[in-house]
Amino acid sequence: MEQHSGHALVHRDDEASKIGMWLFIFTELLLFGGLFVVYAVYRHLNPVAFHLAAEELDVTVGTINTVILLVSSMTIAMATSSIKLGNKRLTLLLLSITMILAIIFMVNKYFEWGGKISHGIYPNSQTLLDLSQGDVLFFGLYYAMTGLHALHIIVGLVIIAVMFFKVWNGSINNDYNVQLENSGLYWHLVDLIWIFLFPLFYLIT
Amino acid sequence: MSQDEHKHVVSYKTYTIILINLLILTAISVAVTEIELGPLTVFMAVFLASVKSALVLIYFMHLKFDNAMYKIMVGLVLVVFVIVMVITFLDYNFR
Numbered sequence: 001m002e003q004h005s006g007h008a009l010v011h012r013d014d015e016a017s018k019i020g021m022w023l024f025i026f027t028e029l030l031l032f033g034g035l036f037v038v039y040a041v042y043r044h045l046n047p048v049a050f051h052l053a054a055e056e057l058d059v060t061v062g063t064i065n066t067v068i069l070l071v072s073s074m075t076i077a078m079a080t081s082s083i084k085l086g087n088k089r090l091t092l093l094l095l096s097i098t099m100i101l102a103i104i105f106m107v108n109k110y111f112e113w114g115g116k117i118s119h120g121i122y123p124n125s126q127t128l129l130d131l132s133q134g135d136v137l138f139f140g141l142y143y144a145m146t147g148l149h150a151l152h153i154i155v156g157l158v159i160i161a162v163m164f165f166k167v168w169n170g171s172i173n174n175d176y177n178v179q180l181e182n183s184g185l186y187w188h189l190v191d192l193i194w195i196f197l198f199p200l201f202y203l204i205t
Numbered sequence: 206m207s208q209d210e211h212k213h214v215v216s217y218k219t220y221t222i223i224l225i226n227l228l229i230l231t232a233i234s235v236a237v238t239e240i241e242l243g244p245l246t247v248f249m250a251v252f253l254a255s256v257k258s259a260l261v262l263i264y265f266m267h268l269k270f271d272n273a274m275y276k277i278m279v280g281l282v283l284v285v286f287v288i289v290m291v292i293t294f295l296d297y298n299f300r
Contacts, residue, residue: 015272018271018275019274019275022275022278022279026278026282029282029286030282030285030286033286033289034289037289037290037293040290040293040294041293041294041297044294044297045297059235059238063231063235066231067228067231070224070227070228070231071224073224073261073265074220074221074223074224074265077215077220077264077265078217078220081214081215081216081217081220082217084214085214181267184265184266185266188261188262188265188266191261191265192258192261192262195254195257195258195261196251196254196258198254199234199238199250199251199253199254200250200251203234203235203238203250204238204246204247204250205238
């Protein structure tokens, strides 16, 4: 991989850029961590309302979205391996699959939120305000946390699209691929957050 | 896998096995909620989610294959989070 022998000294520190990415991931973990603390406290204070409100959520949709994110996490992880092995076509294919899965996740989210909103359950709606304080808190947290997570999916989609383009034009290749690796780390973070959101909102009733 | 390369390339097979494990754990966590476990329900859900996230961190996020420094950093962040959680609940329970 040493075509440009010696003369151009390009400063490049893959390890440092990965540490930078991890530091960013830590801020994200603590951001969502803070929200999980809020959820835990309000659940502790309103156990009955949280129990009843959680039964409103569709476990099937939640499970499908979990499977989608887990598979997409694997495809982007495989993409970081295939680029290191120099398989550009496979990398592009795996990144495309990851993007398609992310879009399917968002489509599911759209219908899920749409269903809730058409039933009059959305922040500050009259239906919701007529319910108990615990219901208001549950759905407030539901919209805030899954909404923030969905925002991360959209950002991830843009990042993966940029990576796709860079792999395609060769600026990410089997020698230089830390950007793809960092994008993978970001996508796994999004997956990681969902791993906790799913049981806390959909499963525990 | 080429041993001559310095960077560790994780095999597709490893990733596939991890995914299968994650899917099995998801199925278990969905199935477990059908059973009445009482106060253990929350514990089970969080426990299974923790196992799943450990798999993601260790294999998908390469903590197993990377420099030990990353493991220490992730560990410290988790400790900070647990401390925040414990202090918050101490406050709410003994207020």
